[in-house]
Amino acid sequence: MLDERKVRLMTSLAMYEQGQGKEDFKISEYYRKDYTGMHILFSFFWTTVGYACIGALVVLAGLDYFMSHMSVKLFMTLGIAAAAGYLAVVIIYAVITSHIYNKKHRNARQRVKRYNHDLTKLLKMYEKENK
Amino acid sequence: MDSLFVLRERFQELYSKNSRIIDKAVQFAVALAAFYLINKNVGFMKLASSPAVILALAVICTFFPTVMTIIAASVLILVHMYAVSLAALGVTAGIFLVMYIFYFRLTPRMALIVLLTPIAFALKIPCVIPIAYALVMPMAAIAAVGCGGIVYYMMEYIKKAAAGMKGSDAAGLMGQVSAYIKTVFQNKEMWVMIAACIICYLVVYTVRRQSVNHAWKIAVVAGAIVNIVVVTAGDMYFGLNSQFTSLIVGGAAGIVVGLIMELFLFAVDYSRTERFEYEDDEYHYYVKAIPKLSVSSPEKTVKRINGHRETEIIDAAEVRRKSKKQGKKPENRSPVREGAPGRGRDMEEVDKMLLTQSLKQDLNLK
Numbered sequence: 001m002l003d004e005r006k007v008r009l010m011t012s013l014a015m016y017e018q019g020q021g022k023e024d025f026k027i028s029e030y031y032r033k034d035y036t037g038m039h040i041l042f043s044f045f046w047t048t049v050g051y052a053c054i055g056a057l058v059v060l061a062g063l064d065y066f067m068s069h070m071s072v073k074l075f076m077t078l079g080i081a082a083a084a085g086y087l088a089v090v091i092i093y094a095v096i097t098s099h100i101y102n103k104k105h106r107n108a109r110q111r112v113k114r115y116n117h118d119l120t121k122l123l124k125m126y127e128k129e130n131k
Numbered sequence: 132m133d134s135l136f137v138l139r140e141r142f143q144e145l146y147s148k149n150s151r152i153i154d155k156a157v158q159f160a161v162a163l164a165a166f167y168l169i170n171k172n173v174g175f176m177k178l179a180s181s182p183a184v185i186l187a188l189a190v191i192c193t194f195f196p197t198v199m200t201i202i203a204a205s206v207l208i209l210v211h212m213y214a215v216s217l218a219a220l221g222v223t224a225g226i227f228l229v230m231y232i233f234y235f236r237l238t239p240r241m242a243l244i245v246l247l248t249p250i251a252f253a254l255k256i257p258c259v260i261p262i263a264y265a266l267v268m269p270m271a272a273i274a275a276v277g278c279g280g281i282v283y284y285m286m287e288y289i290k291k292a293a294a295g296m297k298g299s300d301a302a303g304l305m306g307q308v309s310a311y312i313k314t315v316f317q318n319k320e321m322w323v324m325i326a327a328c329i330i331c332y333l334v335v336y337t338v339r340r341q342s343v344n345h346a347w348k349i350a351v352v353a354g355a356i357v358n359i360v361v362v363t364a365g366d367m368y369f370g371l372n373s374q375f376t377s378l379i380v381g382g383a384a385g386i387v388v389g390l391i392m393e394l395f396l397f398a399v400d401y402s403r404t405e406r407f408e409y410e411d412d413e414y415h416y417y418v419k420a421i422p423k424l425s426v427s428s429p430e431k432t433v434k435r436i437n438g439h440r441e442t443e444i445i446d447a448a449e450v451r452r453k454s455k456k457q458g459k460k461p462e463n464r465s466p467v468r469e470g471a472p473g474r475g476r477d478m479e480e481v482d483k484m485l486l487t488q489s490l491k492q493d494l495n496l497k
Contacts, residue, residue: 046236053232060312
């Protein structure tokens, strides 16, 4: 005899396992600080690459200007501005990344907890059935 | 107005029954439109710009998640850029990389906006995108609208300048790179359009979150007006010679799309608004509750009046019994059997009686 409650519970569990659960299980393997820290490191790397790309595009666009106005003073000013810009971008992106991945980890943990709770409920149903 | 809500219910029913097919059809249409527009504007590689290729690509993308369409569109653009020149490829790839690193890496679901924004720009209805997305998305989507605008104007530049980007020596490439970046990022029209879209987005997003009645309608109309005003002001200031007809058509399209979205996503009955006021230890609450509008679509019942049992609502046997009691059975007539066709006049008699019975029931006659 089919137990409708059990079928419903199993369906929702299977849907979660095959959908969002895949990512959630991976995320919940980490502690929140480790997970966020890892992504801040990735962010630092990607921000550096991105900043280098922007720098290259700016230099290429203004190459004529830089060549014709090249001086130590201009070089120093540009260097300081670029370094300050880089620091600002890295810090801003670290903060944004920390916020996003903290939230992501928190939400994933909540969903996994709910999944575990449902799983326990299902096990209890089986135990009750076997008695 | 009720008929609109009935129509909405019907659409929702239809969608709930065939959501998978409809989703895939929309994904296919978006992919096809994106690839077609890419090929129409920057289709410099003949092999990649043939209709068979874009059709095949669109079909393949339909069976994968949406992000695949975005990747395919980006690759298609880069392939065409490679056909133009290495400089075009390098700059375009660099700009895409920057967009990915600083934005789409963190919010991949926003990438679809970058695909839809150039389509809206090409159709001369850019106003639709900020209005539509500001109604349903968070503030973070604003950057995606800007990125979409940049992608569109990059393609516009390449479309016009491709003929002159042929040199392959180092000096020629440097000149092309420099001209590409300068022209795209010093394009006043692009910045005016992006500014108009961003301001429109901010207005719609801010107004639709207010607790005033008809907030969505006000937001949509205000957004369209602000968009038109900003573009007109920019046009007058920079002397851009924008087409005002298409600007107004774009604004009107934005309003229509916004109102349709309101019908489907935010249908509430302001006439039944309730206000509550209460407090706890820490806060004082002012609550405004607006009930959602829900109209159930009327069910059509088709009543067929004939002698066949499978479509009959009235009990035919009972009618026949009554007809026998009344002694109206003419002579030399074979008895009527259920489901026995070809009984000519008998069937006609039964049909008439059934019709009478049915009409009596319908009209509540005794």
